[in-house]
Amino acid sequence: MSEPMSESTIGAHGKTITVEIMGRPYAVPEGLTMLRAMWYTGHEVVRGAGCLGGFCGACAATYRTKDDVRLRNALACQTLVEDGMSFYLNFSYYPNRKAVYDLDTISDPKQELFKIYPEASLCRNCNACTEACPQGIDVRDGVWKAVFGDFAKVSEMFMDCVMCGQCIPVCIADIAPNHVALYASRAQGARLTAPPQNLALRVTEIQSGKYAAEWTRILSMNEEELKIAAQPSK
Amino acid sequence: MDPIEESKSQVLKGRDERRKLTIPIQTPTDKDRLVHAYHPDYKKDEYHPIRLGPNAGERTVREVAELLESDSSISADLDLTPQYCVDVLVVGGGGAGATAALTAKSQGANVLLVTKLRMGDSNTVMAQGGMQVAITADDSPVTHFYDTLRGGHHKNDPNLLKVLVDEGPMAAQWLIGLGVLFDRDESGNLKTKKGGGSTKPRLLTCSDYTGLEIMRVLKDEVLNRQIPILEFSPVVELLTDPDGRCTGAVLKNIDNGQLIVVEAKSVILATGGSGRLHIEGFPTSNHYGATGDALVLAYRVGAKLAHADTFQYHPTGSVFPEQLAGALVTEGIRSDGGHLVNLNGKRFVNELDTRDVVAAAIIRECAQGRGVKTPAGRVGVWLDVPMIDLLLGEGSITKRFPAMVRQFERYGIDIRKEPVLIYPTLHYQNGGVAIDVHGQSQVEGLFVAGEASGGLHGRNRLMGNSLLDLIVFGKRAGTAAAKRAKSGPAGKLTLSHVTRFRKELEKNGIKPTRVAPIILPDYVRHEEIAHAATVKQ
Ligand SMILES: Cc1cc2nc3c(=O)[nH]c(=O)nc-3n(C[C@H](O)[C@H](O)[C@H](O)COP(=O)(O)OP(=O)(O)OC[C@H]3O[C@@H](n4cnc5c(N)ncnc54)[C@H](O)[C@@H]3O)c2cc1C
Numbered sequence: 001m002s003e004p005m006s007e008s009t010i011g012a013h014g015k016t017i018t019v020e021i022m023g024r025p026y027a028v029p030e031g032l033t034m035l036r037a038m039w040y041t042g043h044e045v046v047r048g049a050g051c052l053g054g055f056c057g058a059c060a061a062t063y064r065t066k067d068d069v070r071l072r073n074a075l076a077c078q079t080l081v082e083d084g085m086s087f088y089l090n091f092s093y094y095p096n097r098k099a100v101y102d103l104d105t106i107s108d109p110k111q112e113l114f115k116i117y118p119e120a121s122l123c124r125n126c127n128a129c130t131e132a133c134p135q136g137i138d139v140r141d142g143v144w145k146a147v148f149g150d151f152a153k154v155s156e157m158f159m160d161c162v163m164c165g166q167c168i169p170v171c172i173a174d175i176a177p178n179h180v181a182l183y184a185s186r187a188q189g190a191r192l193t194a195p196p197q198n199l200a201l202r203v204t205e206i207q208s209g210k211y212a213a214e215w216t217r218i219l220s221m222n223e224e225e226l227k228i229a230a231q232p233s234k
Numbered sequence: 235m236d237p238i239e240e241s242k243s244q245v246l247k248g249r250d251e252r253r254k255l256t257i258p259i260q261t262p263t264d265k266d267r268l269v270h271a272y273h274p275d276y277k278k279d280e281y282h283p284i285r286l287g288p289n290a291g292e293r294t295v296r297e298v299a300e301l302l303e304s305d306s307s308i309s310a311d312l313d314l315t316p317q318y319c320v321d322v323l324v325v326g327g328g329g330a331g332a333t334a335a336l337t338a339k340s341q342g343a344n345v346l347l348v349t350k351l352r353m354g355d356s357n358t359v360m361a362q363g364g365m366q367v368a369i370t371a372d373d374s375p376v377t378h379f380y381d382t383l384r385g386g387h388h389k390n391d392p393n394l395l396k397v398l399v400d401e402g403p404m405a406a407q408w409l410i411g412l413g414v415l416f417d418r419d420e421s422g423n424l425k426t427k428k429g430g431g432s433t434k435p436r437l438l439t440c441s442d443y444t445g446l447e448i449m450r451v452l453k454d455e456v457l458n459r460q461i462p463i464l465e466f467s468p469v470v471e472l473l474t475d476p477d478g479r480c481t482g483a484v485l486k487n488i489d490n491g492q493l494i495v496v497e498a499k500s501v502i503l504a505t506g507g508s509g510r511l512h513i514e515g516f517p518t519s520n521h522y523g524a525t526g527d528a529l530v531l532a533y534r535v536g537a538k539l540a541h542a543d544t545f546q547y548h549p550t551g552s553v554f555p556e557q558l559a560g561a562l563v564t565e566g567i568r569s570d571g572g573h574l575v576n577l578n579g580k581r582f583v584n585e586l587d588t589r590d591v592v593a594a595a596i597i598r599e600c601a602q603g604r605g606v607k608t609p610a611g612r613v614g615v616w617l618d619v620p621m622i623d624l625l626l627g628e629g630s631i632t633k634r635f636p637a638m639v640r641q642f643e644r645y646g647i648d649i650r651k652e653p654v655l656i657y658p659t660l661h662y663q664n665g666g667v668a669i670d671v672h673g674q675s676q677v678e679g680l681f682v683a684g685e686a687s688g689g690l691h692g693r694n695r696l697m698g699n700s701l702l703d704l705i706v707f708g709k710r711a712g713t714a715a716a717k718r719a720k721s722g723p724a725g726k727l728t729l730s731h732v733t734r735f736r737k738e739l740e741k742n743g744i745k746p747t748r749v750a751p752i753i754l755p756d757y758v759r760h761e762e763i764a765h766a767a768t769v770k771q
Pocket of ligand 1: 053325326327328329330331348349350351352353354355356357358359360361362363364365366444445467468469470504505506507519520521523524525527528562661662683684685686697698699700701702704751
């Protein structure tokens with residue numbers, strides 16, 4: 001098989017900096033993402049890496065930069081290390097409760113929120129969830145909007161949510177804001193938005209057999225005949 | 235001036251000229267000539283013969299040939315007392331796996347879903363461009379069929395393809411019923427965008443988070459339906475009965491190395507693609523676990539592969555900043571009018587030609603010295619993203635591509651103002667395990683769905699057809715697997731295929747160079763070097 005790609009050095013510049021990984025200092029080249037810095041320093045990563053494109057939330061990390069007191073969250077596959085930074089992969093695993101529900105049988109989706117996530121209305125406005133979000137979503141506001149029934153707005157605000165769950169452990173009211181938002185978004189899509197007419201029309205056409213004869217004809221053609229039939233001028 | 239900056243300024247200056255230029259879609263003859271000369275699929279010296287198994291005598295890339303000739307990690311005398319006994323074992327927590335699991339469950343089957351990383355960590359979650367469904371008045375499933383056939387060089391299995399396009403609209407309806415929020419127009423109809431190689435606009439999108447939105451919803455629904463999930467438990471070998479039917483699998487708990495035996499009446503492989511094999515040395519847009527596991531697992535039990543020699547190199551993988559090397563720049567940028575521009579400020583291909591053609595044209599420009607060199611030594615051409623705001627109005631980029639804006643912003647690049655540098659990236663496994671219209675492989679009891687399967691897309695997948703594939707064939711495989719599970723008792727669990735395969739290796743004088751499935755790529759730096767990085771205190 002091919003040589004392992006030098007994945008652990010992609011982005012490396014000449015200059016060497018010091019970073020702390022789980023409390024241990026390492027010298028690494030500037031320009032690495034947190035995840036590559038882990039590979040560079042010999043760490044096997046199993047939990048803590050996923051899509052490697054910033055979409056899945058598996059690589060949520062917590063870090064602090066030099067001379068700053070604040071702990072911040074980031075996606076390790078997307079964030080560059082800097083001199084004096086200290087970080088760890090926090091695996092984003094939280095044993096929080098996810099409500100189990102059946103979207104088809106819920107009678108009033110907006111009221112249902114209070115049944116399946118009663119804690120949602122207990123938000124104490126501390127804003128920790130918003131501060132924790134590596135995607136820059138105004139999570140706190142989203143929870144309030146869900147409680148007030150503005151599911152449409154919630155679904156827009158949380159389209160960027162990668163479900164990394166960083167908002168969960170920081171909540172002093174025991175809310176899992178990402179799950180509240182996902183319920184609101186799904187209810188918005190499945191129950192509160194009218195089904196698209198153009199799609200319904202096409203489904204009816206197909207089910208009423210509009211294309212059946214054409215399919216019989218097409219599927220009886222050989223490769224050469226199909227080639228000719230597929231000419232775009234047609 | 236710095237040569238990159240100078241070339242960039244040409245991109246900005248040349249817009250009016252370039253807009254006047256229409257570049258036709260290539261004729262089949264020109265297309266053939268271009269891809270044969272420049273597409274990585276046609277680099278003869280990268281191709282090796284397959285020396286054993288159902289595809290013996292065919293050729294494929296070295297990385298895949300070595301995978302097919304690899305050894306199993308399992309010893310033939312493993313104790314096969316099952317820890318789980320289920321109707322349907324679904325392998326893979328991406329879109330195809332989730333869809334198959336939900337479908338099998340809805341038919342009353344007892345389902346277990348196992349996956350390598352976390353549920354949802356997959357290629358599905360990254361899909362940005364959208365899902366093709368023929369819904370507009372002047373489009374039809376038949377037009378979708380012909381577009382796909384041309385894109386696939388007429389090598390697609392027409393029966394699979396008919397199912398895809400014909401059941402596409404129902405698949406979209408199913409997703410909407412689960413709460414997937416596809417973009418709508420003012421009248422509430424689904425918005426459609428035009429994708430490369432398509433004659434009609436038929437891409438359904440959730441801004442540039444289509445895959446994330448679909449995956450989030452599917453995962454949530456799998457949890458709602460209380461389908462048991464084992465995460466970090468990849469399949470490392472399949473099990474067969476003495477007659478060669480698939481009867482279960484061996485998983486490995488990668489937290490502690492323990493092996494887990496599962497007995498299943500049907501097994502569905504939905505393990506996705508193989509970008510992390512870094513075929514021909516290419517960087518990839520794929521997720522961490524995309525190591526082509528289905529290819530080797532299915533091949534060892536005797537399933538035939540289809541088109542296992544062809545890969546999709548997405549035309550626009552990022553090459554700058556270096557940290558994003560290989561990461562995808564969505565085709566949506568070209569759909570919305572972004573130009574591809576070479577070092578000299580010139581366009582050189584119709585941006586919405588099929589992916590193999592556009593990728594080959596970019597490689598040609600760079601090979602002939604019309605590419606831009608990055609400081610890290612990569613080469614690429616420009617993708618003029620800011621054009622979109624000029625064409626569609628200020629704010630369009632922010633609204634349509636929030637994920638991409640965010641991705642580049644992290645490195646101080648504002649794509650609303652600056653073009654980006656791109657080069658083809660290894661993106662998609664065009665072929666895979668051959669299936670019939672029910673997702674059944676040539677091995678009884680073994681079903682395959684999604685990117686792991688082969689035949690549907692021919693030799694080049696048309697953009698947006700993969701997301702549709704996951705849903706349509708995930709449902710089909712789930713249905714057929716549940717039905718088969720009802721038809722009889724569970725089979726015997728043996729590793730006889732492993733013994734047989736090892737004998738065949740020996741008979742052919744093949745010494746496996748590796749053990750597979752690979753599970754995760756090896757990116758950890760060599761121990762001594764890594765050791766040197768430890769700062770002494
Ligand atoms: C960046 C990117 C953008 C894309 N954009 C689009 C687009 O816009 N439109 C489109 O149609 N297509 C797009 N594609 C292609 C499409 O997203 C994928 O082909 C598709 O999602 C694959 O789905 P899948 O379910 O077959 O595999 P995946 O979604 O990759 O899921 C496979 C799952 O199997 C698991 N797995 C792997 N091996 C094992 C094992 N041995 N045991 C257990 N589990 C295992 C993995 O961890 C993963 O969870 C894109 C792909 C990428 C990478």
